[in-house]
Amino acid sequence: MRAVIQRARSGRVTIDGREVGRIGRGLVVLLGVGTNDDEKAAAYIADKTANLRVFEDEAGKMNRSLLDAGGEVLAISQFTLYGDVRKGRRPGFDGAARPEKAGPLYRAYVEALRAMGLTVATGEFAAEMLVEIENDGPVTILIDSDRLF
Secondary structure, X not given: OEEEEEEEEEEEEEEOOEEEEEEOOEEEEEEEOEOOOOHHHHHHHHHXXXXXXXXXXXXXXXXXXXXXXXXXXXXXXXXXHHOEOOOOOOOEOOOEOOHHHHHHHHHHHHHHHHXXXXXXXXXXXXXXXXXXXXXXXEEEEEEEHHHOO
């Protein structure tokens, strides 16, 4: 599982001009599910998301987590994080999980965050979305569970 995590002042997602999710201060997470991912990967990425210390403390150091800062999450499913561009010019997506596997794992990630008491807004799985991110910093972190298990 891969997550691109961006600290944001705000974020929102629309589908066909209709807003389906919005957050204030927090994290926008673009989440890709790989063919080898499982519930353990979803739980790992959720824990990292909630506890990643990317918010500033009183001294201006990135020392506070999302849980500490009381921030929100906008979680967006994005299979293109598994785009492989090593050959040719068109990305290959063989490493991305099929929708019947990716959807439940994306939802498991969202539910794990909610179980920690976080407010989580989402897009719609497998929909064409417009995502607006007011990146704060900018602070952007990549987490890849494949490198750990």
